[in-house]
Amino acid sequence: MRNSTLTDTGTTQAGRTGAGQTGATPKQASAAAAQNIVLRLLRMRETGLIAIILALFIVMSFASPYFLTWVNMRAMVMAFAVEGIVVIGMTILLISGGIDLSVGSVTALAMVVAGWLFLAGVDPWLASAIAILVCTGVGAIMGFFVTRVGLHHFIVSLAVMVIARGICLLATGGRPLGLFTLPPEFKFIGQGSIGPVPLVIIIFLVTVVAFDFLLRKTTVFRKVFYTGSNERAAAYSGIRTKKVVFLTTTLCSALCGFAGIIYMARFGSAQPTFGIGMELNVIAAAVIGGASLSGGTGTIFGAILGVVLLSVVSSSLALLDVSVYWQDIIRGSILLAAVSIDHYLQKRRGRK
């Protein structure tokens, strides 16, 4: 391909309406487009992630007879499905240039608020709606501190992480709330299945597809990319960047609330200590999937692959009887390795 797809036309007309259609012929264009797609597929980091996951699958199916079983697969997917919803929120927030350490606490907060209301006699659906609203409010408060007061996401969410956890423990006295009287149709959210497929997985897939579409295709979410990529340039393009950051912060917490409710329905209890350390897993998944901590890049698909990778690793380690302590060390190392390899490839691409 030549260096110039747009030049070499020789003629340039003044005035917008005058710009002629002197580009390549449609046939050439489509051939070039096809070639382009292949090239881009190869270059996409998602391709690399899928390859790693497949390799792990193959190795593990030889290493353990239990790995490639329906039960194990189902357990694995169930394990990451709900967390995956939180990862979506985190990815969007990372793209806008923020970060949220409070995801685990806020997820627990949703459970505790809903559970507590339910025990106080509120209808479980209404209680859940209120709980999600409370979480959204928590996100809005963080958004306020970040955009209006001007603090960094890191410190604000760190504080909220501790506060929300404190509230959970305070409200429950540190003991899980048993919610044995939850009506079956509510528990169905977390425990039921449609045909052979657990409802949780369906909810997860729908959320993924919806947000993937929104992020790639809608003007609202495009502004998230602009803001994260260069906040000043975004402001100089008339984008109300503070509003964007406020909204992504709030959305992330709202999704945590949603995830918390699903967990509650699944466990049939509200656990005030749930989700400790979850932020690490969630951020790691998003970053492995290509989100950058400095904002502007990231995809839902990639982040979900990040979650899948981490779950496959966890599940493999458990099946191989690796001690829990070792599991953490290995998981941390994988994060470091994945991000380093990616960084190296990016850099080499830039220099090449």
Add this chain to the structure above:
Amino acid sequence: MQHAHCRPNHPLPKTDGDKPMTDDLLLKITDVSKSFGSVRALRGVNFDLRRGEIHALAGENGAGKSTLMNIIDGILRPDSGEILIDGQAVTIASPTQAQQLGIGFVHQEIALCPDVSVAENVFMAATNVSRALVMDYGGLCAKAATTLGQLCDISPATLVRDLSISNQQLVEIAKALTLECRVLILDEPTAALTEKEAQILFGIMRKLADQGISIIYISHRMVEIFDNCDRVTVFRDGQHITTQEVADIGPDDVVNAMVGRVIDDLYPPKLDAADRSDDMILEVRNLTDDNRFHNVNFHLKRGEILGFAGLIGSGRSEIAKGVCRLECSVRGETFLNGALLTPRDYQDSIQAGVVYLSEDRKGDGIFLDMAISANVSALDLQRVSSPLGVLNSAQETQQAADLGRMLNLKCGCLSDPVSSLSGGNQQKVAIAKMLSINPKLIILDEPTRGVDVGAKCEIHRILRALAAQGVGIVVISSELPELIGLCDRVAVVREGRISGEVSGAKMTEENIMQLASVTDATAA
């Protein structure tokens, strides 16, 4: 006792004194090629640099000038070819190594640490090689002050983020001057400087050259090349076209070699008397921002192009941003086509069709990591989406392609990130972004910064055509010839106030400079 010295054996004693000037090559580049994916940025170029010469490098946007400089500085590695320094083949693997070889590089894009003081930025490279554990901050400031002192009077203790673009550029130059280099590369250093600062820079360049330092000077301004350089090399499409003594060649020949055609009229014809209209496009009354400008009044009539001149820090850009309600709170009234504008912020202003092209391309003009097409559509996504807000990527690409063609944008693929473009082409993307919304009024701050002669001429023509269609055009520029050549009227800003206006035959560099500069008589 046969020594292999060449020179004494040469039977040309008369010209011996001149000999070093012509033969003494400090740097020689042979057959260097470099590709980025499918883009062939350099295809077997040759280049040489004599000791103590100022060698201009010219070429259209994307011709490969910065790429070659990046190779010399070790930032990029060539695919093939050889670099000789003092006749010895070298591989330059990193900028640090380039520094050790005595190469100093002032980049086209400003690369300073914004949150650190000027002094520390100036000595970034020096502290980089120093082994001292504790920095002598006072000494550093004093040294920085001396280096900076030759160029300007910026306080070494200020933070870089608080400086204007032109001052940042000066800091960047000072940074290179502190290195005891043998080769100094200046990649479009004057694009962000005013005339006066540029002249100071040329003085320093000549002094360095006389000390035997060789300078590679990249610029799109023919006047600068012909006034200050010894030789000129022209690149086109990644190929070496010619190298000539400046004395043997004229500006037209260089432009011709660059563009491959003759450009006869640099500026489009101005508005003639018959086409003048009394329709007001823009009227600004008593625009005031308490800290930066006061009681600014100006107007723009249909078909006219209004210029804004002024020294750096005079408040030209601030006034423009004030009109668009960007980053400031202002009082005063703005009428667009007779209707009062009441934008709360820039978003409202864009909706009303009033846009501002920033002078700081990298900082707030473009999204470097994002696709070219996404950059072009950033101002108004509604144009490339369905009413429900779903983006139509075909439409988005088409928009970028149309505008790109109009501006002669040179790129591989519209989905490539803007960072893969040459500096001038990035500027074209920024302009395309402004044009994408069919604006009613465009205020362009240094619109042709870093743009090559041909494209500059094209941009001027487009601005003129837009003005004729009734779009308001206001141009801010530090390049006085550009203002004089393009505009029908020039308003001069001094210390946040409009100090005067010139038009017609009165539009001369002297008159503008006089209005722009602060004299004691007027200050009293």
